[in-house]
Amino acid sequence: EIVMTQSPATLSVSPGERATLSCRASQSVSSNLAWYQQKPGQAPRLLIYGASTRATGIPARFSGSGSGTEFTLTISSLQSEDFAVYYCQQYNNWPPAGTFGGGTKVEIK
Amino acid sequence: EVQLVESGGGLVQPGGSLRLSCAASGFTFSSYAMHWVRQAPGKGLEYVSAISSNGGSTYYANSVKGRFTISRDNSKNTLYLQMGSLRAEDMAVYYCARDPGIAVAGRGYFDYWGQGTLVTVSS
Numbered sequence: 257e258i259v260m261t262q263s264p265a266t267l268s269v270s271p272g273e274r275a276t277l278s279c280r281a282s283q284s285v286s287s288n289l290a291w292y293q294q295k296p297g298q299a300p301r302l303l304i305y306g307a308s309t310r311a312t313g314i315p316a317r318f319s320g321s322g323s324g325t326e327f328t329l330t331i332s333s334l335q336s337e338d339f340a341v342y343y344c345q346q347y348n349n350w351p352p353a354g355t356f357g358g359g360t361k362v363e364i365k
Numbered sequence: 366e367v368q369l370v371e372s373g374g375g376l377v378q379p380g381g382s383l384r385l386s387c388a389a390s391g392f393t394f395s396s397y398a399m400h401w402v403r404q405a406p407g408k409g410l411e412y413v414s415a416i417s418s419n420g421g422s423t424y425y426a427n428s429v430k431g432r433f434t435i436s437r438d439n440s441k442n443t444l445y446l447q448m449g450s451l452r453a454e455d456m457a458v459y460y461c462a463r464d465p466g467i468a469v470a471g472r473g474y475f476d477y478w479g480q481g482t483l484v485t486v487s488s
Contacts, residue, residue, distance in 0.1 A: 288473070299460055302475060302476050305472075305476075311476060343410055347474045350471075351470050352425075354473040359409045359410075
């Protein structure tokens with residue numbers, strides 16, 4: 257099973273600052289990686305797929321990069337609505353499985 | 366507008382059974398693979414199961430294999446998850462999610478999610 261590791265577990269950032277979230281795969285997943293945002297009490301929302309393609313309606317301040325085993329989600333200038341938990345998910349070995357990272361909580365500094 | 370509405374969650378005793386449903390609207394349901402993903406209280410996301418667009422192929426996480434059965438009724442635009450031999454560790458919010466891929470088996474990620482239904486396993 258491919259293990260996805262996200263770091264840091266918690267990121268404290270001031271509004272307007274840049275946030276950089278990392279996701280590492282235990283083996284190459286090519287560019288088959290997605291990022292999701294989840295706010296308290298809400299369902300996850302797709303932000304990025306194919307490692308770097310923004311989903312429909314996602315603001316340009318969200319960007320994804322990386323391939324193979326190392327990936328990054330960057331939020332260029334944090335807005336109040338961006339404070340949430342972010343998950344990465346690989347889907348390289350789909351089917352039959354896709355695995356999630358443990359999440360990074362972005363909190364207000 | 367794509368909508369996914371889960372139902373069927375509730376309190377069940379260990380060893381019991383429950384069937385979840387997910388009613389889909391706003392898109393051609395029969396064209397998309399569908400998934401179930403769960404989240405234990407205060408924990409991260411865990412993939413549970415998936416079904417191809419035509420229902421011909423199903424996939425399960427090892428943690429639920431042999432106990433859960435995914436199915437769909439394309440005439441009713443509804444996805445199901447039959448859960449049996451429930452354990453305390455199955456307690457979670459269960460989300461249904463759409464796969465955006467055009468292949469029968471989908472791509473393995475999720476572009477639309479329902480709001481989830483809570484399954485509580487306790488005696």
